[in-house]
Amino acid sequence: MHYRFNRDPSLARDDTTTVMLFACIYVPDFPIEALLRTAPELREQAVVVLDGTPPMLTVTAANAKARAAGIEVGITKLQAEACPGVRLKRRSIVEEASAHDALLDCAHTFSPRVEDTNRQLGNDDKPIPADTIILDIDGLDRLLGPPTIIARELSAQVSKMGLNVNVAIAGNPDVAMRAARGFSGITVIPPGKEAERLGSLPIALLDLSPEMLETLERWGVRDFRSLAALPTIALSQRLGQEGLRLQKLARGCAQRTLLPVEPITKFEEAIELEDAVELLDPLMFILNRMLECICVRLESRALAATELRVALEITGYEDQSTEEQEASRSIHQRTLQFPVPLQDSRTFLKLLQLELAAHPPQGPVKKLWVAAEAAPPRFAQWGLFLPRGLAPERLELTLARLRGLVGDDRVGSPELLDTHAPDAFRVRPFHPHATVTKHERQPQEQKTALRIFRPPLEAKVQSKQGVPVRVFVKGQPHQVTAVAGPWRNNGGWWTEKAWTRDEWDLELRSEELRPWLVHVYRDLSSAKWYVESSVD
Amino acid sequence: MTAATELRTRLEQALEHRIPRAFTLVQRPSPERILTGIAAVDALTGGIPLGCLTEICGPSSSGRSSILLQIFAEFMRRDETCALVDASDAFDPQSAATAGVELERLLWVRCKGSGDRIIGSWGEVKRHSAFGIRQSAPKNQLNTKASKMPPLFTSPDHPITRWPDPLSQALKATDLLLQAGGFGVVVLDLGDLPIAAARRIPLATWFRFRRAVENTSTAFIVIEQHPHAKSCATLVMDLTAQQASWSEASDQNGTVMEAHAGNPAPLFRVTAEGIAIPFEQPATSSFTMPQRWSTPHARLLNTVHVHLQVTRSRNLRNVHKFPAASESVIPSAAVARGIPTTSDALSVQ
Numbered sequence: 001m002h003y004r005f006n007r008d009p010s011l012a013r014d015d016t017t018t019v020m021l022f023a024c025i026y027v028p029d030f031p032i033e034a035l036l037r038t039a040p041e042l043r044e045q046a047v048v049v050l051d052g053t054p055p056m057l058t059v060t061a062a063n064a065k066a067r068a069a070g071i072e073v074g075i076t077k078l079q080a081e082a083c084p085g086v087r088l089k090r091r092s093i094v095e096e097a098s099a100h101d102a103l104l105d106c107a108h109t110f111s112p113r114v115e116d117t118n119r120q121l122g123n124d125d126k127p128i129p130a131d132t133i134i135l136d137i138d139g140l141d142r143l144l145g146p147p148t149i150i151a152r153e154l155s156a157q158v159s160k161m162g163l164n165v166n167v168a169i170a171g172n173p174d175v176a177m178r179a180a181r182g183f184s185g186i187t188v189i190p191p192g193k194e195a196e197r198l199g200s201l202p203i204a205l206l207d208l209s210p211e212m213l214e215t216l217e218r219w220g221v222r223d224f225r226s227l228a229a230l231p232t233i234a235l236s237q238r239l240g241q242e243g244l245r246l247q248k249l250a251r252g253c254a255q256r257t258l259l260p261v262e263p264i265t266k267f268e269e270a271i272e273l274e275d276a277v278e279l280l281d282p283l284m285f286i287l288n289r290m291l292e293c294i295c296v297r298l299e300s301r302a303l304a305a306t307e308l309r310v311a312l313e314i315t316g317y318e319d320q321s322t323e324e325q326e327a328s329r330s331i332h333q334r335t336l337q338f339p340v341p342l343q344d345s346r347t348f349l350k351l352l353q354l355e356l357a358a359h360p361p362q363g364p365v366k367k368l369w370v371a372a373e374a375a376p377p378r379f380a381q382w383g384l385f386l387p388r389g390l391a392p393e394r395l396e397l398t399l400a401r402l403r404g405l406v407g408d409d410r411v412g413s414p415e416l417l418d419t420h421a422p423d424a425f426r427v428r429p430f431h432p433h434a435t436v437t438k439h440e441r442q443p444q445e446q447k448t449a450l451r452i453f454r455p456p457l458e459a460k461v462q463s464k465q466g467v468p469v470r471v472f473v474k475g476q477p478h479q480v481t482a483v484a485g486p487w488r489n490n491g492g493w494w495t496e497k498a499w500t501r502d503e504w505d506l507e508l509r510s511e512e513l514r515p516w517l518v519h520v521y522r523d524l525s526s527a528k529w530y531v532e533s534s535v536d
Numbered sequence: 537m538t539a540a541t542e543l544r545t546r547l548e549q550a551l552e553h554r555i556p557r558a559f560t561l562v563q564r565p566s567p568e569r570i571l572t573g574i575a576a577v578d579a580l581t582g583g584i585p586l587g588c589l590t591e592i593c594g595p596s597s598s599g600r601s602s603i604l605l606q607i608f609a610e611f612m613r614r615d616e617t618c619a620l621v622d623a624s625d626a627f628d629p630q631s632a633a634t635a636g637v638e639l640e641r642l643l644w645v646r647c648k649g650s651g652d653r654i655i656g657s658w659g660e661v662k663r664h665s666a667f668g669i670r671q672s673a674p675k676n677q678l679n680t681k682a683s684k685m686p687p688l689f690t691s692p693d694h695p696i697t698r699w700p701d702p703l704s705q706a707l708k709a710t711d712l713l714l715q716a717g718g719f720g721v722v723v724l725d726l727g728d729l730p731i732a733a734a735r736r737i738p739l740a741t742w743f744r745f746r747r748a749v750e751n752t753s754t755a756f757i758v759i760e761q762h763p764h765a766k767s768c769a770t771l772v773m774d775l776t777a778q779q780a781s782w783s784e785a786s787d788q789n790g791t792v793m794e795a796h797a798g799n800p801a802p803l804f805r806v807t808a809e810g811i812a813i814p815f816e817q818p819a820t821s822s823f824t825m826p827q828r829w830s831t832p833h834a835r836l837l838n839t840v841h842v843h844l845q846v847t848r849s850r851n852l853r854n855v856h857k858f859p860a861a862s863e864s865v866i867p868s869a870a871v872a873r874g875i876p877t878t879s880d881a882l883s884v885q
Binding site (some may be wrong): 405 | 596601605629631632640713780835
């Protein structure tokens with residue numbers, strides 16, 4: 001669909017021109033921004049990112065404060081250390097990948113046609129996360145307004161992800177990309193003004209090969225305007241088709257099709273730490289940042305999480321030898337499943353804290369990986385006269401605390417098993433929100449309830465003609481005043497949990513003269529008597 | 537107007553902006569009550585008060601659990617969610633399902649036998665000690681808030697470390713559930729715990745529980761052998777098992793003899809559907825002990841007779857008295873006796 005470009009007077013060329021609109025999001029100093037995204041406290045400091053194989057580490061990126069302190073891209077680590085007050089960080093591809101995914105997520109909230117621009121392969125043939133995203137925003141003005149407003153919205157949305165970006169809008173994807181890379185902040189280039197606005201940009205932004213860059217500099221061509229002013233035929237004779245392509249880019253009239261990518265369905269964050277974390281509190285501090293990033297991404301896509309997976313890479317302690325550290329290297333994984341989709345990062349953090357406190361990693365943590373399983377948020381229609389329900393977030397926290405207090409398998413809802421085995425049940429996770437009342441509940445006739453002794457109480461029984469007449473429980477004698485039974489109960493003989501026993505109902509009386517109604521059985525395999533339950 | 541009354545009025549007017557009605561006794565509104573579904577209990581108590589602490593006391597076989605399951609079923613009939621903190625791990629899911637409890641709406645916290653894994657004793661939280669293998673290393677000692685917290689319950693006379701773990705876990709779990717809110721009823725089952733252990737729970741704990749449920753729509757019920765919450769309890773029910781009746785084998789006509797331990801009892805007829813219907817003509821038991829021993833396998837525990845006494849109840853004047861016709865709901869095996877003001881006998885079948 002083509003947009004008639006006459007709604008914004010600043011962009012109108014004439015009433016009949018129809019152009020498409022493209023926006024470009026560019027993250028300057030992407031390796032640094034990816035690191036600062038999970039460590040925003042470093043944003044006020046001079047930070048450089050080192051890359052390479054030790055000891056040949058060189059500066060790959062430096063923020064404005066570091067550049068002001070004298071740091072230049074390409075200098076060695078030793079030279080960078082000479083500048084006081086500069087924080088040196090190792091490049092983290094995993095964090096760049098997380099930041100790149102967040103960027104794509106953000107772009108997909110504005111448009112379904114998003115291009116992952118400038119993808120490159122690294123040394124290990126794995127794609128290096130790109131710092132540029134181009135999206136087709138054609139028609140978005142009907143929803144948000146003029147291109148300037150769209151650009152502001154884009155910038156604000158990406159800022160929520162913890163990234164400082166440049167945003168440019170133009171009628172051509174290449175023009176938008178060069179403008180975003182060349183101008184900081186928000187840039188809107190009206191149709192027909194491309195060559196004029198791009199003219200001051202250096203030709204290095206055209207992604208030239210070193211030989212081409214050297215040739216043009218030798219000719220005195222240092223910016224777009226100079227390249228655009230060169231005679232076309234002469235340029236073609238000297239540089240061929242590549243020269244013509246570069247000139248079209250410099251003039252802002254190159255045309256190409258956008259290559260959209262699929263929206264990301266995985267919500268993952270990863271951090272590789274320089275120093276391993278041994279304590280829970282600092283670990284939760286880092287996890288908090290990651291969870292906040294995930295929640296912002298989920299929120300921007302109007303999604304919630306039904307499952308949270310955490311993987312911690314564990315290394316050895318510093319005072320251990322290299323072999324011991326390698327031997328202790330492992331992955332500690334925990335999974336949290338929620339009965340209803342949740343979206344609150346504080347709830348996630350508390351649940352993770354309780355989970356990790358109950359199941360701590362077996363050593364210092366070097367790398368963290370958090371992934372969320374996304375699902376549409378829960379919508380519930382409550383009634384005025386219905387009882388107040390349990391808040392899902394609060395209930396999950398309470399259940400997690402209870403599990404930490406009494407054990408994982410000791411909190412939940414009982415579920416009867418389809419078996420004749422005595423005391424057959426299992427404990428299921430408590431999901432009251434999943435319960436749907438399908439039928440009208442009728443009042444039940446009151447029945448006697450049992451209280452189970454787990455494990456059964458061992459008893460000594462005196463019998464007369466095969467009928468119990470006296471029972472000793474915990475050393476206390478009890479007279480049998482009424483008896484019913486025996487009933488043979490056996491089963492499960494085809495399994496290891498076979499049972500075979502004779503069961504009795506007894507009315508016992510001791511010195512207190514109060515009846516104690518118990519259900520006892522004689523285990524035929526061991527010929528021992530047990531008190532299994534009491535009527536209460 | 538006397539001088540004292542005038543002085544009081546003046547003071548009240550002077551303090552009106554800071555303490556409204558400083559000398560006027562404010563009457564607490566009567567709490568909303570939920571019927572238990574057992575007519576005899578409801579006639580005496582008016583139901584379980586919401587936002588209050590209710591104690592159901594009695595020894596074993598006194599019908600505490602039966603009443604509790606009826607309460608659960610009644611709350612779930614109102615689409616409420618219930619929680620049971622089971623200090624003795626004595627809850628029987630089969631009995632609950634038979635009583636009409638929707639098990640999926642019941643949160644069951646089983647406290648017994650799980651204390652050694654996490655908490656050795658109060659004040660010593662082992663699980664917060666460190667990551668894994670270096671628990672004794674000082675640098676791995678996690679400096680969490682929980683590890684600095686003083687013990688939850690303190691009593692100089694009875695050190696906390698002497699308490700059995702299930703009790704301390706049950707109290708803390710109850711605290712968590714009451715603070716979380718949203719449950720229709722929260723039950724703390726201390727029924728099988730030693731009386732001495734339950735008696736050591738400080739009164740401050742009961743005050744805290746009462747304050748936690750106050751002004752909420754949650755009913756808090758404690759099952760125990762003796763009442764311990766003192767004035768914190770709004771309703772205290774004291775149960776005592778009286779006797780049990782056992783049904784004997786049927787004769788050729790399908791009639792089943794029923795006998796109390798020594799009292800006369802009515803005859804019952806067993807139909808093909810297995811429902812007991814009172815027989816028209818009462819009869820006395822013809823059993824003697826030697827005869828009863830002869831065929832014990834054909835005998836079934838039929839009814840347990842329980843005596844209920846309400847030993848504490850606020851706002852008793854608001855208790856709804858059931859009409860006489862409603863008493864027919866009580867199973868016919870109930871002990872017929874004069875119903876005093878605050879006690880009754882009921883039969884749990």
